[in-house]
Amino acid sequence: MDWGSILAETVNKFFGVQAAYFALAAIGLNIHFGYTGLLNFGHAGFMAIGAYGLAISLQNGVPLLLAVLIGLLAATAFALLLGAPTLRLRADYLAIVTIAAAEIARILFRATEIAGFNTREYTGGSTGINGFADPFKDLNPYTGSVDLWFVSFSRNDAWTVTVGWALVLLSVLFVHLAMRSPWGRVLKAVREDEDAARALGKNAYSIKMQSLVLGGLFGALGGMIFVLGQSSVQPTPQDLGAPKTFFIWVAVILGGTGKLWGPVIGSMIFSALLQFTDLTLRGFQEEGIIPTWFMDGVQVGQVRFILMGLGLMLLMAFRPQGIFGDKRELALDVR
């Protein structure tokens, strides 16, 4: 077993496309859960809507920046639709509605026709959309693969990673400024005690709605980087369904909710951790340490989900504030 290459690939994942788009989506979820206490369990829905908005627009010849804007507008509409019936109610209703709405979005993207209207022409049905990312790839300034002393990326990945991390840094800066502002303080006040915030004349419903929209925009951006990176968007659960939402949740909680850099660091560690377990298990398998009757190649891929579920449970039970979080900043008992 080649520990050197396992280590190298793990380090690569710290800075790879996955860590970057996880981080973007996690920054959004951190605005929802960490700063406002909103239980958004449909983050993959925001990612899917951003991704499809971008892909369908690009496919139909819309310029790149306008296509991004269309994806963001679609995500805004989705957030408003989700927030309207739920944000006045107890926190767990938002959880139920968001998880359902993300699933609705995915089913609709997968459908071939909706009430007689042929949607496959636009969404590609269960095949999704492939090869729409050329306008993005054409901007690639790199001429070949990129090798730094600790990471190496193919030409395409290098460009996606550059754009992805640039967006992450801008987003962190934005969140930093937003949370220092009076608006950010109201957001935290609503998380801590909604009634108190209301008593002081703050419109809690409106503030929560603004937070839902804002976080959703980052989710949509994350989805866009994700599908631009693989230049394909597919309505599978692994790509844009509930499992993806839960991955982002683990990343946020791991890094520390309500912390500026928490979601970014959580995403990097979690991406690397996933890669490391995957490669180690496959290595053990090739060496015959794990017999194939116990775990075959397909099952190795499933182990990461089992570990993710276990990780989410253990983190929440024993260290809900994550690695860098502060327990006092945790919105666990809002109702």
Place this chain on the structure above:
Amino acid sequence: MALLLGFWSGTAAAQDDEPGFRGTLTATPEEGDRFPVEGVRVVLTADGAEVGEATSGADGTWFIAAEAGSYNVAVDTSTFAEGISLKDPEATSRDLELSPGQSRNVLFALIEGEGGAAPNVKSDLERIPGLVKDGLIFGLIIAMSSIGLSLIFGTTGLTNFAHGELVTFGAVTALGLNKAGLHILLAGLIAVPLTAAVGAGNEVGLWRPLRRRGSGLIAMLVISIGLSILARYLVLYFVGGRRETYNQFALQTDGYDLLGFRIVNREIWIIIISMTVLLAVAFAVNKTKTGKAMRAVADNRDLAESSGIDVERVILTIWIAGAGLAGLGGILFGLNQGVSWNMGFELLLLMFAAVTLGGLGTAYGPLLGSLVVGLFINLSTLIVSSEIKNVGALLILGVILLVRPQGILGRGERIG
């Protein structure tokens, strides 16, 4: 559970996420349910050269492993059994792309009878009785599965996202016993208590300690989501990703023609079992001492405790009964639509819709809400295609939260 499932996990060789092409060949007869077609040769060609082939198994499934690329997938019509033909006689092959690591489903629509002949298409009006029947049956299944979800919420405040996995567990355990040779009725009789035991284990091993530690409801909600993922992928790990059917009642066409619709024996069994169980539950909740204690705890926990009710015992009883019912619901769901590793999660969203519609925390709310959701889903196929029928139920959820968030039977107290 690992041991129980281990002995037949080997059968699921071609798993859902292995890259390649796959499909299930089923034929639609003029009357009755679709049935699988065995022994059909499927050929995969790339650039005119044959690169793989497969023959459909007893359950109609076939799988050809393939790397990424452009392919042509064709069925060999000469291998069709007597009386089977393609719905569209021209559509013998299909040009498809495979992206890296992708597993693509390829459908070939087969019918029993001559190809090209218009299948017996019913008008919308004629379809309504059959859809109402399907809707009521599905509603009964949702109702049975979701009573526990509602009562657990009512007594402990826990929004249990892992409830769907109890449904899956019941169905999958019965499937394992069924494949080992037991008749499904017998397998069900063993699987339901096992699911109830898992429910009790959930309460005693996880939720009770967490409540004692003073974990918040939100933390417990997130933990239940973690548990749901853990359990779901454990089932996938040990059982595999294929949808399987029980040995009995799977493709039954025996039944009765009633006023404008046909009901098969399997469906009669589902109705009898679920109606009996639901009536028994209603009686128990209404008349027995434990049932009264349950309602008291759901109503006001502190008041119930101070009047001498052993709240922890009542909660444990609810977990046992609720999990057993969920397991039974899963078995009936499996009878109707086949068993798969994520069936419980799919049902969970509908259960939430049903429970919220009826009134979260009430005993009868789930029943009412489930029937409405079941009917609505099936009747909505009059307007939308059946692949997106579940969307309707989830839309109901949004609407009911806007206009009457406490549900039809819930009390109008403030829940904001």
